Amino acid sequence: MPTSEELLRLLGAVGHPLRLQILAELADGRVHVSELARRIKVSRALLYMHLERLEKAGLIEGRLELSADGKAMKYIELLPFELSLTIDTVLAALRADDEEGPHQVQETPQ
Numbered sequence: 001m002p003t004s005e006e007l008l009r010l011l012g013a014v015g016h017p018l019r020l021q022i023l024a025e026l027a028d029g030r031v032h033v034s035e036l037a038r039r040i041k042v043s044r045a046l047l048y049m050h051l052e053r054l055e056k057a058g059l060i061e062g063r064l065e066l067s068a069d070g071k072a073m074k075y076i077e078l079l080p081f082e083l084s085l086t087i088d089t090v091l092a093a094l095r096a097d098d099e100e101g102p103h104q105v106q107e108t109p110q
Helices: 004-014 017-026 033-040 044-056 087-100
Strands: 060-066 072-078
Touching: 004 017, 004 044, 004 087, 017 033, 017 044, 017 060, 017 072, 033 044, 033 072, 044 060
Parallel strands: none
Antiparallel strands: 060 072
8 A cells, every 4th residue: 555645646646637648648558758749739848747747656657769770769658557546545545654654745746
């Protein structure tokens, strides 16, 4: 079970319309970053910001691969996940916090 900090990171990662759109685009398989930016109509710089948030939450993974002509190409892939938010999930996260010891949970901006 995730700690409350991990749960908040996950919820924050899916708590933005563009990040949900990214996840939807990756549902059919891995995509090159430039192609993904074209599909969702955003700049690569903005896309990378959102990809970082999704990757930190463990929802996606980025991999560099070399093309036939030697260029580094970054591909993004959806990782398997299941998200179910219930009161039991919240209570389990708080119990996991207690087991890890006291720490300050901080909200992260969108």
